[in-house]
Amino acid sequence: MALGGGTFLVQNKVLPGAYINFISVAQASATLSDRGIVTIPLAMNWGPEGKIFTVEQADFIKNSQKIFGYAYTADELKPMREIFLHAKTVHFFRLGTSGVKAANTYATAKYPGTRGNDLRTVITANENTTEQKPLFDVATFLGTVQVDLQEGVAAITDLKANAYVDWKSSGTLSLTASLPLTGGTNGTVADSDYQTYLDQAEAYTFNAMGCTESKATITALFAAFAKRMRDDVGKKFQVVLFQKLADYEGVVSVKNGLTSDKTSTALIPWVTGVIGGTAVNKSATNMTYDGEYDVDTDFTQTQLENGIKEGSFMFHRVDEAVCVLTDINSFISITDEKSSDFSSNQTIRVLDQIANDIAVLFGKKYLGKVPNDAAGRISLWNDIVKHHTELQDIRAIENFSGENVTVEKGDTKKSVVVTDYVTPVNAMEQLYMTVYVQ
Template sequence: MAGGTWSATDMPVLPGLYMIFQAAALAAIEPGARGTVVLPVKAHWGPMNEFVEVGSEAAITALFTDDETGSATARTTLRLALLAQPKKVLAYRLGDSSAAIATKTLQDTTSTPVNALRIDAKYKGARGNNFRLTVATNLVDNNKKDIKLYDGTTLLRIFTFTSGTVAAAAAAINEDAGNIWISASVLLPGNGILADVSNIALTGGNSGISGITNADYIAALGAFETQDFHVLALDGVFDAALRTSVVAWVKRLRAEGKGITVALGGSAAEDTGATAVSVALTRSATVDFEGVINVGDGGVLDGVSYSSAQTAAWVAGLVAGTALSGSTTYAASPFEDVTRRWTRSEQEAAVKGGVFLLIHDGRKVKVLKGINSLVSLRSGQNKGWKKIRKIRVMDQITYDLMQTAEDNYIGKVNNTAEGRLALIGAGKDYLRTLATEGVIESTGYNVSLDPRFYGSSPAIKPDDDQVFLTWTADDTDVMEQIFGTFNVQ
C-alpha cells in the first residue's frame, strides 16, 4: 500500500493517497479497530521464522512450551502481552544457524538390521531431545504394533499400525491429524518389519538461541514489514545498538505511511540503579520520536520482577488493546508493584521528558500518562503529538483513507469535477461517522479541494492523475486533568 507524507516541492512517485496532518486537522475512528501486536521470541520449540497467532497462555505452552532455560523468552514475552488483552498477538520465533530438529532412526528385524524408519521432531529445538519412543506389540491385537511417543515420562500419543510394517508405521504417524510432535520417513524397506524398542530418545535437537545476534532481529524486521500490525515490542532485549536500528526502522516505515508504534525499554540494572531516572530520560531524549514509546520502569508480577524491556511487551499489548476513543493514562495493570517507585518530582520529569511510566499509587499499579518519547516538537506538530492516543488516531485515519482510496477510487474513478466531488462526499461521510461516535466534534468538520492547487490561479497546477484535498476536524480527547475549587463557608 503506497502512501506517506508529501510536500509540494518533493512529490512522491508511486501511486497512492498522500496526506499531511497538521495540528488543526486531526480526526479519529471508531474504537477498537487497531489491535495487533507483533513480538519476536526465542523458544525451544515451535514454528521458526514465521508468524503464529497466539490467543491464550495455553497456546503459548502448546506452541513454544513454558521452558525458559537458556535465554528462551516466548512464555514471558507473550504472556505479558496477552495480559493487556490486545485484539491479536503475532509471535515470530527467532533462531540462529545452529537450530536443528531432534531425530531418531528405527531399524527392521533382520539379523543385520537396516535403518528403516527415521523419526523427526516437527520443529527445531531442544524440546525434541525430550521425546522418547517405544515400539511394541499392541496389547489387544497381536497383529498390530504401537509406537508410543513420550515427552519425558508424559505419554503424548500412541500410533497403532498393522502387521508391524515400516510403511504402515510411517502412515500411522504422518496421517494422524492430532499429531503435532513428530513426522516419519521410510529410509529402506529392509524386511518391512519394524523392530521393537523401549524408551529410546530422539537426539540432535538444538533451539538455535545462543548465537542469535542483533542481525537476526534486524532480519526479522524485514519480515515484520510484510505484515499488517500496529505495535511492536522486543522480547526483553535492551542492547542500545539494536534499539537504534529499530527506531530507525520505525521512522522509515512511518515516513512511508505504515503507522506502527514500538515499545522499548532498558535493563533491570538501568531501571533500578542510582541513575535510573536520568538513564530513562536520556533514552527518550535520544529517540525523541512520536512512534516510539520509552518504558521507564519494570513491573513485579507474581513475585517476579520484569525489566522495562520485558514490561514493554505488556505496554505494547495495552496500546493495541485500548480503544481509540480511550487512553492508556491511568490504565490499570496486572502488576502488584513496580521495580522502582519514582518520586513525584521524578514523575513530573518523566511526563515532561517523554518516559512512559508505571506507578504504584498506594493501592495498585497503573500507567502514569499515555505518552510517547517525543520531547521536541517539529514543524507542524503540537503537544498532542506526544500522546499515544493522538498518534494512533492519526495512523488509523491514514490507513483508512489509503485503503478506501485504493479499493474504491485509485484507478477506478475519473479525475473530473464529478469524480472529485464523489471523493469529497465519501470523505464527509467518513467524518460524519466519526462525529456520530463522538470521536470528533460534531460541528466544524469538512473535506474540500485544497485551494493551493485549485481555483483561478493555483500556486501549483495538479497533474491529470492527482487530487489534493484538505480535511478539517476537531478531535476529542479524554479527561486527564480535573481542576476544582472547594469553597468553605
C-alpha cells in the first residue's frame, strides 16, 4: 500500500507519509533596468513599411545592408549612425505608405522603395549543365556587390528567397548578363503615418523618442503623446523635438540646426540617442558632439543664456569642439510642487528610472500574487529600499535611508500607498571660487 506523500498547503493530511514543498528562496528583483533604448520614425528607401522593427547596435554595424539596404558608411544611413552613437537598441519605424516594389522577369524586391532599383539578377550556366538538363547559377547583386548566389538551379521554383528579393513562382530561367529590377518607389509620407507610429509605439518600452519632423502640428502631436503616456499611463520617457518649447519635463527641445541649414532637424537622432542612452547617474552637460554634421553654433553669450532660460537644449563651441551647453528639457514654469530641478534631464532620468523600475517590480512580483498584509508590505518596502540603495551606490541619489520610504495599506483591501523621498544627484555645472591674494 502506498503511503501518503506530495506537497502541502496546510498541515491537514490524514495518511502517514512525507509531504515536502520545494520553494525558491525569495530574492529581491528590484534591480536597475538598462538604459539606451530609443525609438524614432524615419523616411527610408528600404525596409518594412508601416510597422516598428527593432535593431540592436551590433546588428546595425554588421548587417546594415540587409536591414536598411545600404552599407554602414553610406550617406543614406547617417541618421542611423547618429542615433547609434549613444543608443544600444532602436525601435525604427519607416514612414510612408503605398510604396512600390521594384521587379524584373524573375524577382520582386523584398521591400518597396527606390533602393530596390539598384538590385539586379545575373544568370549564368552552371559547370554541370547539359543540353538535356540545363542548370543555372543565379546571382543577386545590390549595386556592384553580390549579395546572394544559388548554384545548380534547374527551375525558377527551385530558387529560395533571400534578404533582398522574392522569386516569382513561374517563368523560365535563361542566361542573363544583368537584368535590373525597376519601378521601385518610396511611399508618400503623410501626417497620418506619425499617428500610426505612435499607436504602435505604445506597446514598446524605451527611454527616449525622437521626431525629425518640424511641422507644428506633428511636434504638438508628439508632445501631447509624451505627456499622456507619462502622466496618464505611467510610461516614463522623454521625446526629442526641434524647437518645441513645450514647458514640460518630458519634452527636450533642440535649438541648433546645421551651418548649411539653420532649420535642419538633422541633430534630432543624435540627441535622441544621448537622452535615451546617458546613464542614470550621468549628465550630458558638456558632452562633446561626436557625430558627422557641422553644427550651427553661431550664438552670442546672451543668446546662450536666453536659450537656457527658455528651456532649449543647445550646443556651443568650446575651442575646436562642439559641446552640449547644458542637459535640460523644456520645463520652465517653476512652482512649489515642481522646482527648477525638474528642468534637469539628469533629475528626470533618476525619477523615470524609479517610476519605471518600481512599476515593473510591482507588476511582476506583487500584482495579484502577494497578500496585502504586513508581511507583504514589508516585502515591497524591502525591494524599494534595495532599489534605491543601488541608486545611491552609483551616486544617482544621495542622503537616502530606509526611513525615507513608507509602505502602508490604502483605502481598500487591495491598495497600498507608498511615500518615497529621494534626492537626485546632479553633475557640477557652475564653479564659484574666490581667491584671496596675500
